[in-house]
Amino acid sequence: MSSILFEKKRADVNRFSVRFTAILVGACLSLYWQALPYFQQDMAAAASLHRWALPGFFSAGVLLASGLAVFFIRLGDWRRLVLIGGFGSALALLGAALASGSLLPMMCHGLAGLFAGLGLSVVVSCLGDTVKPVSSFGWALAVQALLATGLTFLVPSFAPPVDSQQILLVLSGLALLTVLLSRLLPTSGTKRLSLLSSRNSRADTQLLQVAMAGLLIFLGCGLFWSSHQLQFETAQSAMGLGASAIMLLLLARVCGALLGAVLAARWGFLLPVGVAGVLVLVAVVLLQVVPDKTGYLGAFGLLGAAGFFVAAYLMGLLAKLDSSGRCSALILAVPLLAIVGATIVSEALASEQYLYLLPWLGVALWGAGLFLYANVVRANRQLLTDNNVASL
Numbered sequence: 308m309s310s311i312l313f314e315k316k317r318a319d320v321n322r323f324s325v326r327f328t329a330i331l332v333g334a335c336l337s338l339y340w341q342a343l344p345y346f347q348q349d350m351a352a353a354a355s356l357h358r359w360a361l362p363g364f365f366s367a368g369v370l371l372a373s374g375l376a377v378f379f380i381r382l383g384d385w386r387r388l389v390l391i392g393g394f395g396s397a398l399a400l401l402g403a404a405l406a407s408g409s410l411l412p413m414m415c416h417g418l419a420g421l422f423a424g425l426g427l428s429v430v431v432s433c434l435g436d437t438v439k440p441v442s443s444f445g446w447a448l449a450v451q452a453l454l455a456t457g458l459t460f461l462v463p464s465f466a467p468p469v470d471s472q473q474i475l476l477v478l479s480g481l482a483l484l485t486v487l488l489s490r491l492l493p494t495s496g497t498k499r500l501s502l503l504s505s506r507n508s509r510a511d512t513q514l515l516q517v518a519m520a521g522l523l524i525f526l527g528c529g530l531f532w533s534s535h536q537l538q539f540e541t542a543q544s545a546m547g548l549g550a551s552a553i554m555l556l557l558l559a560r561v562c563g564a565l566l567g568a569v570l571a572a573r574w575g576f577l578l579p580v581g582v583a584g585v586l587v588l589v590a591v592v593l594l595q596v597v598p599d600k601t602g603y604l605g606a607f608g609l610l611g612a613a614g615f616f617v618a619a620y621l622m623g624l625l626a627k628l629d630s631s632g633r634c635s636a637l638i639l640a641v642p643l644l645a646i647v648g649a650t651i652v653s654e655a656l657a658s659e660q661y662l663y664l665l666p667w668l669g670v671a672l673w674g675a676g677l678f679l680y681a682n683v684v685r686a687n688r689q690l691l692t693d694n695n696v697a698s699l
Contacts, residue, residue: 373424444638456560520683527669530649530665
């Protein structure tokens with residue numbers, strides 16, 4: 308007996324139009340993080356809060372939604388979930404733009420994250436159900452990286468500069484757009500959750516290991532990138548770096564995501580991620596032995612490309628091993644938890660005394676995550692090989 312509430316009008320998740328719509332919905336609901344550097348300070352000053360307080364409430368809302376989605380993401384109508392998520396997030400962001408004081412903005416940002424997380428949980432579940440989830444997530448990450456690159460080029464060109472209220476209104480409008488896009492999504496995915504099926508403790512353990520591997524690797528990437536952000540002002544004056552340098556670093560992330568999308572799992576799940584791990588180690592060494600503009604750009608460019616490349620494989624592996632689809636929301640929660648963790652650690656080690664530790668700590672975490680990842684891939688080598696052959 309399968310508990311599916313909405314069976315009619317179920318579209319094929321492998322169709323280009325469905326995948327494109329899911330990626331577009333994800334871009335609209337997650338643009339808050341991409342745009343954050345351009346309104347974070349003004350928003351915090353207006354509410355008299357720490358600069359990470361309001362983004363923290365938004366991220367907490369997304370995490371709560373992804374955790375709750377484990378219980379209902381396979382039971383409800385995906386179109387209705389995205390509709391509710393988009394409409395609720397739009398209203399909450401509108402409230403955040405118009406609210407004053409401290410308490411009301413915090414509540415609005417938290418609610419905006421909660422509703423956005425509802426829609427984003429559908430997006431990652433939809434992309435994870437495709438025949439080639441590594442490719443699907445690679446294209447989604449490429450779009451995210453392109454948006455960040457475009458904002459870096461576009462936002463500084465506005466005169467007079469846009470303020471936090473205007474950006475929140477734009478984000479509200481984009482969230483409302485997902486209400487219309489929801490009609491183009493399927494009502495459910497290809498995986499089925501049976502309430503009477505027995506739990507597979509071995510599969511659950513391996514899913515947990517992949518989630519932990521992803522958490523460590525994403526946390527390592529976050530610490531490495533945080534060291535770049537903390538060093539950029541110093542490097543900018545010492546090496547003559549400007550907006551073009553940031554553009555190059557962001558484009559490296561686009562290239563890494565595109566490579567993951569095109570390559571997918573043609574060479575398996577282990578070899579590409581192992582090579583990316585070596586490149587990260589090279590990046591750290593490059594920072595130490597070539598302390599100039601070339602070494603700086605090369606190191607952080609390699610990190611950005613490797614991080615987005617590996618992210619597609621981690622998300623794809625978790626989707627492949629999640630046969631019931633009930634843990635799909637972890638694909639959203641794991642990188643977000645890592646970003647929050649990296650932010651906290653970076654704030655604690657922001658002084659010159661500890662700044663040099665961030666890249667090495669990032670490499671250590673990456674290595675530990677890669678070890679866990681490799682164990683899971685080796686344990687499921689036959690399953691992953693069969694799936695890859697079937698999808699070609």
